[in-house]
Structures are given as structure tokens and as C-alpha cells.
Amino acid sequence: MRAAWLLLPLLLLAAERSDAARLAGKLKPVFVKDTAWENNPATSVSFDCSTADPTQLLRMHHFNQAQVGVNKTGFILHRAGSRQALIETGTNDGRNIKKLHETGVFRLVSSIEFSPVYFSRVNATLGGTPGLRLYSGDSGVVLPRALADTASVVPGGVVVWLDAHYSLGKTAGATQKEPPILKEATAVLTSEFARDHVLIMDDVRLFGAYLYRQNYPTPTQVQQHVCRMQPQAYFCYENDALTIWSGNPSRR
Numbered sequence: 477m478r479a480a481w482l483l484l485p486l487l488l489l490a491a492e493r494s495d496a497a498r499l500a501g502k503l504k505p506v507f508v509k510d511t512a513w514e515n516n517p518a519t520s521v522s523f524d525c526s527t528a529d530p531t532q533l534l535r536m537h538h539f540n541q542a543q544v545g546v547n548k549t550g551f552i553l554h555r556a557g558s559r560q561a562l563i564e565t566g567t568n569d570g571r572n573i574k575k576l577h578e579t580g581v582f583r584l585v586s587s588i589e590f591s592p593v594y595f596s597r598v599n600a601t602l603g604g605t606p607g608l609r610l611y612s613g614d615s616g617v618v619l620p621r622a623l624a625d626t627a628s629v630v631p632g633g634v635v636v637w638l639d640a641h642y643s644l645g646k647t648a649g650a651t652q653k654e655p656p657i658l659k660e661a662t663a664v665l666t667s668e669f670a671r672d673h674v675l676i677m678d679d680v681r682l683f684g685a686y687l688y689r690q691n692y693p694t695p696t697q698v699q700q701h702v703c704r705m706q707p708q709a710y711f712c713y714e715n716d717a718l719t720i721w722s723g724n725p726s727r728r
């Protein structure tokens with residue numbers, strides 16, 4: 477009996493490994509240049525709320541192929557347009573938020589981290605930096621507060637980079653049945669200035685997958701969820717990310 481209990485963690489680890497292996501086997505890395513997002517019809521596809529089956533559309537455009545080598549900082553800045561605030565979910569080691577803060581483009585950057593280990597590590601080095609706010613907790617729960625805090629400092633559109641999901645190691649959220657992505661989308665799309673925000677969901681190659689015992693929504697489920705709140709939403713898939721403008725065409 478005791479031996480069986482000792483084996484359990486090993487079995488769980490093996491299951492996670494095989495999940496990852498199964499998925500990795502499906503992915504064919506595609507190397508793209510840093511500037512791939514600049515009007516490259518070969519690597520981007522757009523749709524809106526009237527599009528019948530975005531999952532199928534993206535599949536035709538090889539959405540499950542990992543696009544490696546993209547400079548995500550440059551991509552986020554490009555998508556930010558003239559927005560002066562940024563919120564990231566999934567601080568991880570803090571490298572991304574640090575780089576984005578250092579560009580000086582934003583009056584306020586904020587990041588939310590669920591793992592207490594990562595949060596205290598990053599807070600120890602970046603905590604208290606002017607123009608940078610770190611939040612600890614589940615982004616599905618904390619994001620409304622971060623949006624309200626941001627709106628009180630920078631009233632207007634925010635670029636929201638959604639990258640929170642369990643991925644082994646010391647990352648948090650292992651017991652969740654799904655990543656917080658749909659809850660996060662709800663928070664953004666029901667907040668003040670919702671129509672001026674732009675959301676970027678990272679890791680779209682995982683959408684529709686079952687990974688580490690979590691169900692990722694399909695692109696079609698994301699579209700339906702978003703369009704229930706914002707029927708004028710506009711979507712663009714590029715660089716393994718799904719960018720969503722929530723409805724004000726002049727803010728694209």
C-alpha cells in the first residue's frame with residue numbers, strides 16, 4: 477500500500493510527460509523573422525464574430541505550428557498602438573515585463589503572478605519600481621482589480637497580454653481544469669474602456685489541446701465567448717498569438 481502511494485507522483489509525472497510529448501510530436505516549429513507581423517499575409521489570418529468556424533480557419537493556416545523566434549516584446553509594442561498602459565498575466569521570471577517597462581513606452585505596466593515562488597522572486601528585484609506594479613494571485617480573479625487600478629492612473633485603452641497557464645515546474649494553477657484565459661477575457665471585455673483595449677492571447681498552438689490535465693478552449697470557443705460580450709470584436713491570429721480588438725475600429 478505504502479509503495480503504491482510512493483509510486484503515485486511518478487505515475488502523474490509520467491502522464492504529464494506523455495501529454496507534453498504527444499503535443500510536442502504534433503508541433504512543427506516554424507521560424508519566423510522578428511518583423512513577421514508586418515503585413516505578412518502568409519503568417520496572419522483575421523476573422524470576426526460572423527466567421528463560422530475560426531478553429532477550422534486557423535487549422536488551414538497551420539495554427540498548431542509553434543512559431544519560434546518571434547520577438548514578443550516587439551510584437552506587443554506593435555499591437556499596443558498608442559495605448560499607454562499594459563497588463564500582463566503570468567509574470568514568470570519577470571523578464572518580459574522588465575523589458576516592456578524599460579522601453580519607456582508605457583506610463584504604467586502591471587503583471588499578475590499566481591505562483592508565490594515566482595512572485596516573491598520577481599518582487600524582490602522589481603517590487604517598488606516606479607511605473608511598474610506586481611500583483612500576486614490567480615489572474616482570473618485579480619485581473620478586474622488590475623484593470624480598475626490602471627484605469628484610475630491611465631484612463632483609456634490598455635494592451636493586455638494574456639500568458640497565464642500552468643506549465644509544470646514551479647508554475648501555479650496545477651489543480652485548475654482549464655487555463656484562466658476565458659475568465660481573463662471576461663474581465664477585460666466588461667471593464668471600463670473595454671472598447672479601447674486590445675487583448676493578446678499567447679500560445680494559441682495549445683488552443684483545443686488537453687495538456688497537463690487542463691482543457692484549453694478552441695479558437696471557436698474563444699470567439700463565441702468574446703462575441704457574446706462584444707459582437708463587434710475583431711480577431712487576428714499571428715505569431716502563435718490571437719489579438720482581439722474589442723470593438724472600436726479606430727483603436728485597431
Ligand SMILES: *[C@@H]1O[C@H](CO)[C@@H](O)[C@H](O)[C@H]1NC(C)=O
Binds near residue numbers: 510547549550551553
Ligand atoms: C525586440 O524588439 C524590441 C522593440 O522593438 C527591441 O527594442 C529589441 O531590441 C528587440 N530584441 C531583439 C532580441 O531583437
Ligand SMILES: *[C@@H]1O[C@H](CO)[C@@H](O)[C@H](O)[C@H]1NC(C)=O
Binds near residue numbers: 596599600603604
Ligand atoms: C514587494 O516588494 C515591495 C517593495 O520592495 C514591498 O514593499 C512589498 O512588501 C513586497 N510584497 C510582498 C508581498 O512581498
